[in-house]
Amino acid sequence: MTDTSRTRSMSETVEKRLRVYKIVLGFNMFCHIAIGLACLFFPYWIAQVFNLPGPEPDGWTRGWGATLMLVTALYVPGLRDPIGCRAPNWIGIGGRVWMASVWVYCGGGFWSFAVFDYSFAALIGLLYWRLVKAADGG
Secondary structure, three states: OOHHHHHHHHHHHHHHHHHHHHHHHHHHHHHHHHHHHHHHHOHHHHHHHOOOOOOOOOHHHHHHHHHHHHHHHOOHHHHHOOOOOOHHHHHHHHHHHHHHHHHHHHOHHHHHHHHHHHHHHHHHHHHHHHHHHHHOOO
């Protein structure tokens, strides 16, 4: 295999991994925005859907939804340029693990949030590691 064909093959691998990573991360970010908006505008419905106690007062649920949307917005540079802007991606993966651990500690209806965050942390972490490895020539 010549250097040119090896470089082309690496480039194709990076492009494919980049595309898959962006799709999965974008879907996760879309879910975060949807959940954040639901918490902001329909806090009682969220409590009912996830079998949580009613949000009394409802301000904490609305605040959590707004915070989730803000944190998700901080991932945008990592979505736009995952190879050149790595910190938001690694921090986001760690943040998902952290939040999943908090949801486990809270228990009850928060288990579904824990499963969601642990699952996406593992999936995004694996996809990102593979992307970075390919981009760095490994």
